[in-house]
Amino acid sequence: MLKWIAALCLLLACSAAGGASAATVRLPESGAVPGWERQERLRRFTAADLYGHINGGAELFLELGFEELLVQAYHDGEREIALEIYRMESPLAALAIYLFKCGQETPWPEIGARNSSGRFQSTLVRGDCFVLVNSFSGDRALRPAMTGLAGKLLASIPPADPMDPFSELPAAGRIAGSERLIRGEYSLQSLYTLGPGDVLQLGGKLFGVAADYQTAGSEVPETRILVTYPDVERAKAVFAHLRSVLDPALEPLETRGHRLVFNDFAGRFGMAVQEGPGIEVRVNLAGHPGKIADAPVEQ
Amino acid sequence: MKFTSYRSMESRFRVSRRDFFRLGGMGAVGAGLVLGRPPVWAEEEKKDEQTPPPRTKTNIDDVIKIPRTEHSLPGRFPGRVVEIHDPKSMADDQPVPAVVQAMFERGIKGLTGKDLKGSFPLFFDPGDVVGIKVNPVGPGLISTRLEVVDAVVAWLKAGGVKPQNIIIWDRFDYMLADAGFTPERYPGLGLEGLQTMDESYDPEKGDSSTWLDKQGRHLSRDNFDDKVFYWADVDGPKDEMYLNQHVVNDKHSYFGTLLTKKLTKIVNVPVFKNTGNGISMATKNLGYGAICNTGRLHQPLFFDVCTEVLAFPAIRDKLVLNITDGLRGQYDGGPMPAAQFTWQYDRLFMASDPFALDLVCHDLLVEKRKAMKVKVNEHPKYTEYLRDGEKLGLGVADPGKITHLKA
Numbered sequence: 237m238l239k240w241i242a243a244l245c246l247l248l249a250c251s252a253a254g255g256a257s258a259a260t261v262r263l264p265e266s267g268a269v270p271g272w273e274r275q276e277r278l279r280r281f282t283a284a285d286l287y288g289h290i291n292g293g294a295e296l297f298l299e300l301g302f303e304e305l306l307v308q309a310y311h312d313g314e315r316e317i318a319l320e321i322y323r324m325e326s327p328l329a330a331l332a333i334y335l336f337k338c339g340q341e342t343p344w345p346e347i348g349a350r351n352s353s354g355r356f357q358s359t360l361v362r363g364d365c366f367v368l369v370n371s372f373s374g375d376r377a378l379r380p381a382m383t384g385l386a387g388k389l390l391a392s393i394p395p396a397d398p399m400d401p402f403s404e405l406p407a408a409g410r411i412a413g414s415e416r417l418i419r420g421e422y423s424l425q426s427l428y429t430l431g432p433g434d435v436l437q438l439g440g441k442l443f444g445v446a447a448d449y450q451t452a453g454s455e456v457p458e459t460r461i462l463v464t465y466p467d468v469e470r471a472k473a474v475f476a477h478l479r480s481v482l483d484p485a486l487e488p489l490e491t492r493g494h495r496l497v498f499n500d501f502a503g504r505f506g507m508a509v510q511e512g513p514g515i516e517v518r519v520n521l522a523g524h525p526g527k528i529a530d531a532p533v534e535q
Numbered sequence: 536m537k538f539t540s541y542r543s544m545e546s547r548f549r550v551s552r553r554d555f556f557r558l559g560g561m562g563a564v565g566a567g568l569v570l571g572r573p574p575v576w577a578e579e580e581k582k583d584e585q586t587p588p589p590r591t592k593t594n595i596d597d598v599i600k601i602p603r604t605e606h607s608l609p610g611r612f613p614g615r616v617v618e619i620h621d622p623k624s625m626a627d628d629q630p631v632p633a634v635v636q637a638m639f640e641r642g643i644k645g646l647t648g649k650d651l652k653g654s655f656p657l658f659f660d661p662g663d664v665v666g667i668k669v670n671p672v673g674p675g676l677i678s679t680r681l682e683v684v685d686a687v688v689a690w691l692k693a694g695g696v697k698p699q700n701i702i703i704w705d706r707f708d709y710m711l712a713d714a715g716f717t718p719e720r721y722p723g724l725g726l727e728g729l730q731t732m733d734e735s736y737d738p739e740k741g742d743s744s745t746w747l748d749k750q751g752r753h754l755s756r757d758n759f760d761d762k763v764f765y766w767a768d769v770d771g772p773k774d775e776m777y778l779n780q781h782v783v784n785d786k787h788s789y790f791g792t793l794l795t796k797k798l799t800k801i802v803n804v805p806v807f808k809n810t811g812n813g814i815s816m817a818t819k820n821l822g823y824g825a826i827c828n829t830g831r832l833h834q835p836l837f838f839d840v841c842t843e844v845l846a847f848p849a850i851r852d853k854l855v856l857n858i859t860d861g862l863r864g865q866y867d868g869g870p871m872p873a874a875q876f877t878w879q880y881d882r883l884f885m886a887s888d889p890f891a892l893d894l895v896c897h898d899l900l901v902e903k904r905k906a907m908k909v910k911v912n913e914h915p916k917y918t919e920y921l922r923d924g925e926k927l928g929l930g931v932a933d934p935g936k937i938t939h940l941k942a
Contacts, residue, residue: 279734285776287830288732290871293810295833337868339875340908356676356874372675374628374874414910426811429914448910459910485915501915 261321261365262392263308269384272310272317281305296336297322299420299440301329310385317381319389320368327364327396328443332417334361336426340413346383349390358382363393404462405447411457414448418461427459428519430508431481436463436515437474454522456504461517468513475510489524497525591835594766595843599927604852606800608845610887611657611855614931616895617645617885619942624862624881630682635862635883639686642858642885645942651690658855658887659800661695666798666853667703670806670820670860671714673872677865678714679804683858683883687802688724698723704793706824707732729791730755730782730827738775746779753782759789759827760796765844771831781828788826794849801854803889807861807880807896809869809904813838813917814897817857817889818924819870821850838920845889846927857892859884866903876909890921890930891937897921898934 266273279289283302286294294302301324309318324330338352338359347353351360355376358369369386371378402415418424419442421434427446430436438444444463451458465471475494482488485501494510506519518525619642624634640651647654659665667687669679684703691701701724705711708728716726731754733745746754764787771777771784778784794801805820822841823829832840845851861882868876886892897918904911921932931937 277735280737282776284772284774285780287833288734288776288780293869293871296811337873339867339873342875352875354875356877357872359873359875370872370874374676416910422811425912427910428912429916483914502913 260392260394261306261323261389263306263319263321264310264385264388268388269310269381271312272381272385273312275309275311277309279305279307281307296422296426297333299422300332300336300417301325301419301440302333310381312381315375315378315381316372317378317385318368318370318372319385320370321389322366322368324364324366328399328401328417329419330361330364330366330396331399331401332419332423332443333366334359335416336423337366344379344383347386347390349386349395351386353382355379358386360386360390362390363396365393401443402445402447404464405445405460406449409449409451411448411450414457416446418444418446418463424461427461428506428517429483429485430517430519431478431483435478435481435483436461436517437477438463442466451522454520456520456522458521459519461519462514463516464514466513471510471513471515475508475515478508478515590839592768593836593839593843594764595846595927598843598846598848601848603928604848606852606855607848608851608854608888608928609890609930612646612887614888614891614937615646615886615940616888616892616937617642617940617942618895619645619883619885620881622881625879628863628879630680630862632682632685635680635682636686636689638883639683639690639858641942642883643690645940646885646887651693655690655694659691659694659696661697662700663696663799664700664702664797665691665696665800665802666793667701668801668803668805668820668824669703669705669711669714669716670804670824671705671707671710671716672870673806673808673865674710674714676872676874677806677808677863677869677877679806679860680862681715681720683804683860683862684716687804687858688721699725701725702727702793702798704728704791706730706791706827709734727793729758729793729825732780736776736779743775743779753778755782755827758791758793759783760792760794761789763790763795763847763849764788765790765826765840765847767832767836769831769835771828777830781830783828784831785828788828788832788844790826790847790849794825794853798853801850803854803857805857805859806865807859807863807882807884807900808865809867809900811869812912812914814893814900815870816859816896817886817892818842818845818921821845821854821889825850838917839923842890842920842924842927842929845924845929851929854889855887857884857886857889859892859896861896864900864903866900866907867909876907878903888930890924890932894918894921894932894934895937895939 281289283298303325304323306321309316341352343351344353349360349362351358356371356374360367369382371382420438420440446461448457448459486498488498490497496508498506500506505521505524507525508517619638621634621638643651643654647657667684671678688701703716704727706729708731711728748754766787770786771781773784803817803821805816808815818841822844861880863877864880865877901911924930925932
């Protein structure tokens, strides 16, 4: 029980950690990086029109806590670099979208923030901002300009307080870089389909954590998802909901108390356990997790 | 288009949990080992199966009643998909025109069994007005390559189609220009965006004259056909930013008049990329590119739009060829461009049947995602809309009926 409470406190603290406000984000001026001129047109997108910029991809941003996007282009003659600054509602929200977008991280050390970078694009996170630095030509010679513009921008974004939202996930066997934060239907669907809609009832408000684990004898890693709800009753209600709307492609095999074992569309196994205020889901299990005992009486 | 009733595909296509396993989606593993299920839970489950969540209603049932033509989807070659690979197709991130042209010719021959000249009359008449639908999102990185379009244009011209009757189009005019589809690059050809949008519009400054006329209508409103629309029982948001981007914000998504009144044939040239766990290729390039007011459709219908919009005669009876540009692909982060997930793929894919084409490409993209250790959710729902397309007679989405050729 204590671990669930600790997890909840940690996520609440991370959610509330301070970051930049719209007023504090300053776009680099012309000449801030020698030769690069800021273009007149600044595009601004809110939650209402984010589709205008990422048609078909906005849902994940909105669910994770998108507030505002600024898109600003810079030119040096024919060469162009564009900054996209996604201001999220908290540093945790910014980290959440970064983890979905960064891929296998290949950081450029000269960028003073967590980043994954290549010649076409730098993806970085600082404070409550998720930032893309786009170089449309992919010209390797533009790396100093990309990092220069990123550096000027980052100077106006306060860093977040240190946080490790994944500390409650087991460290043993965890695949580095597989960590994700989920907060509703779209972020969960990127990992697994347990049922329709926001089946874990995160509501775009409550973060859950997830990561992959290497398992012996299986090419497909196991995925663990952990959500800590505000109280036991809420967790019990969500677990009951999960059972009642379990996806048609999942065949329930066994249930005892607050535990559920199922078989999925690919022939792999999964299980969900509600314990205290937490629900833990494990999917892509190569074998049946075994006969499960009655849930503990700690309710 | 008039419609009288709004029954959704729900009743025809929804598969219950029990049906899913009975239909063989699981094979032997779905043999129904249910142990110790509590009675209360069983009742909940039964209740749930009896009352599936309602699907947003659309006017698809009225559309599918419209008689088909000889050119209706899935076109000349149902279920036939040709993959063309040449490792020399790109040099220094740029397509090599001569190699791309040769790939195009191999692809057409693989699809039809004839050379370019012999294939032309299978799809076109010299008098046709041909629209080439490109995907300009992510210019330079993952947008439709000009060199692929060049090959199509050269083929059409050689077949006798007048340059002014070849129209490169997309939904948004400014995106076309950003991606290099300009009058300077394509002199004499038509270049049309179905709509404009003021990207820099700021509601706080209040000057909407760049996209709204004095009567309060979007400047592009007349570019959409009042009589041909995809109706779905969901409203668009009532704010100006949405209207700026989507032209109207009620329950109608009107087709561009370019499609309903001007074009007689369509060549669809999407790019090879993902959108979440699914793909954003042939069916989505038209499903979300041919109509306005699409923002409202994402949440309730998403991939279903890719099937249902293609069922309208404005596309169903005019779309003759699909060429998925896989010279560079994007396996994650899509549909927005994400350079870290792109790779040089050196491939084109061709088909008259966009559903077979998308299924083949979906499977190839899943393979790539696995190879790159990207999280893959292979739930069947991400290809269900393709199977729905087969049920509507628009294409083939049964792997056993698809012929995947490598030219």
